[in-house]
Amino acid sequence: MPTQHVTRLAPSPTGALHLGNARTFIINWALARQQGWRIVLRIEDLDGPRIKTDADRQAIHILTWLGLDWDEGPHYQRHDLSRYHHALQTLSDAKQIYPCQCTRKEVAAAQSAPHGDEHELRYPGTCKTASPPDWSLDTAADHTAWRVITPDEPIIFDDLFMGQQSSNPQQIVGDFIVVAKGGLPSYQLAVVVDDAAQGVTQIVRGDDLVRSTPRQLLLYRLLGLPPLPQYTHLPLVLGPDGRRLAKRHGDTRLTAFRDHGVRAERVIGLLARWSGITDEHIEMSAHEFRNAFDLTKLPPHPITYTEQDQAWLTS
Helix, strand or coil: CCCCCEEEECCCCCCCCEHHHHHHHHHHHHHHHHHCCEEEEEECCCCHHHCCCCHHHHHHHHHHHHCCCCCEEEEEHHHCCHHHHHHHHHHHHCCCEEEECCCHHHHHHCCCCCCCCCCCCCECCHHHHHCCCCCCHHHCCCCCEEEECCCCCCEEEEECCCEEEEECHHHHCECCEEECCCCCECHHHHHHHHHHHCCCCEEEEEHHHHHHHHHHHHHHHHHCCCCCCEEEEECCEECCCCCECCHHHCCCEHHHHHHCCCCHHHHHHHHHHHCCCCCCCCCCCHHHHHHHCCHHHCCCCCEECCHHHHHHHHC
């Protein structure tokens, strides 16, 4: 009997879900329900300083309001940190990580310009050569981060929507962090460990994360974790200024639309228009979206949220 495919809806409770999040989630959900994938709901709550009170409960309510469902969860990352500690120990035993006490300011000062996106700097390897040969996890202090030794080579993968992708993480971000100062695992490590533990085989997410994929595939390899998932990266929803949809573009929170009496079907109708299902502004249920969605008809370019979209939602 063939193994059932598994995907996950993984909101982070760092703020309210907005229209761009909703488009990615409903496409993920529609693909899963069309193709018989099992859906796991995971709350990615490791980004300590940015976690907002009750944002997890709010995200679950909004997903339900839209008409999305899942087969398992919600699972919270913070409820069990042991699997991340085990993964870190595996990397440590293989001498694939090293301690780092550099600050972001020090990393910036060691290079002439940022690499990666606006939030990422390429780490020049300062602490790799400075680390004593007898370091261990037991001797590291709480103010120490851990970086994985990243080979200087391209990592290639096939994306279901974008086609073949190739990227060299060493050239983009260098040896990247797997555990932050304070002991919490980084996004890159946590998502790999969780996806492997939950049997995730299909990952559908925004293409702002496409350059994270080679880092995650490297961690799969170093940790010896099956299965390697199939990735589908989707174009983002942008504001009129061409930047990723965010607070600077006004209030696009789904809770704000719901609380002002906007029907979920009207929101989904807009998402359908952005997803190649229709050229018109119409209302649509999640069930109708699922039946009509075709990944091959999804626009290959980013979507711009316009004043006309806003006016239709609130009319």
